Amino acid sequence: MLNYKQLHYFWAVAKAGSIVRASERLNLTPQTLSGQISLLEDALDVALFLRVGRRLELTETGRLALTYADEVFQIGSELEEALRSRPENVSIQFRVGVDDAVPKSIAYRLLSPATSLTEPIRLVCREDKLVRLTVELAIQRLDMVLADRPMPAGTNVKGYSHKLGECGITFFAEPRLAAQLKQPWPQVLDTAPLLIPGKEAAVRGPLMRWLDLRQLRPRIAGEFDDSALMQAFGQAGIGIFIAPSVIAHEVQREHGVAVLGQTDEVTEQFYAISLERRLTHPAVVAINDTAHRELFREARKPSLAS
Missing domain, CATH: 3.40.190.290 (D-Maltodextrin-Binding Protein; domain 2)
Structure with missing residues (x-):
């Protein structure tokens, strides 16, 4: 089964453009993020990022995964907003x-x-x-x-x-x-x-x-x-x-x-x-x-x- 915490880490890194910037936003160490994304790639048997010099670039599979991740976390935000609404306002x-x-x-x-x-x-x-x-x-x-x-x-x-x-x-x-x-x-x-x-x-x-x-x-x-x-x-x-x-x-x-x-x-x-x-x-x-x-x-x- 897909690990959604690892997917969230992948999504955060893809959006931030680097592991360092994502780690600062998530208050995690770069090593933790890198390790979790490696676990996600191993579980899916795919490569999501390519290292180009000091930069990370998404692979074709990574771009596809990012499209779905965008939808997953947008729906998650909508769910959170709906659940936080007071019943009388629903x-x-x-x-x-x-x-x-x-x-x-x-x-x-x-x-x-x-x-x-x-x-x-x-x-x-x-x-x-x-x-x-x-x-x-x-x-x-x-x-x-x-x-x-x-x-x-x-x-x-x-x-x-x-x-x-x-x-x-x-x-x-x-x-x-x-x-x-x-x-x-x-x-x-x-x-x-x-x-x-x-x-x-x-x-x-x-x-x-x-x-x-x-x-x-x-x-x-x-x-x-x-x-x-x-x-x-x-x-x-x-x-x-x-x-x-x-x-x-x-x-x-x-x-x-x-x-x-x-x-x-x-x-x-x-x-x-x-x-x-x-x-x-x-x-x-x-x-x-x-x-x-x-x-x-x-x-x-x-x-x-x-």
Whole structure:
């Protein structure tokens, strides 16, 4: 079994850059530290350090060990902090990864039910690419990932994708830009400046195919991984932009933009990805229930727009 005291000594030396500096911080003799690290290397049958002149350098195995040691002692610090908290101040920590392709307004609307539970919830949000978030989920540093697509195919992470809902998309333009566009919908998009989601956004492919099917050739004025940044450029009049139809009124109100048109032939889908096949975490259950009962209820009704 791994000796965690020896691992801590290795971690301290790797962080300090030398045995002497680490020994001063730990109030131990250099000989003690050196001996304990040698015991760790013998037990693991690996070399963690190479001596280069008077300096110590990590081997490839040592760098790998340091990555894991960082996580071990970070989690240890979090555990210590949690145990030191007074019971009356303890709340359930709900750690969520938000794929950066998910619009901020949608993320807020989906996550807000978790903050209204009887038991207090401490919401911790991390935003990143979906692939990296699923890795964090796999090592249980996240409780849930909010994404615009199911778990990516081919990933080694054993997780489950719970569909929260889907809706069509609405096209918006800054009022002065909208006034310059004289064509009816959807021909108004032809040759007009258009801002599109980045290549990793699930809606990107269906949007481009829809435009091609209707023989619409907008001028791509920009593409954005972050939906909030795309909306900011759209608000500035750089180009037409899209957003999920369930937040169309909110986008209009917040950004002062005009609606050009809407289609249900292109849809955005949203998923809660978790390690649970059957949802049991109270916050995830609340998010799932509210999404189906309220946020996406109107989107399930037939629409005449196209």
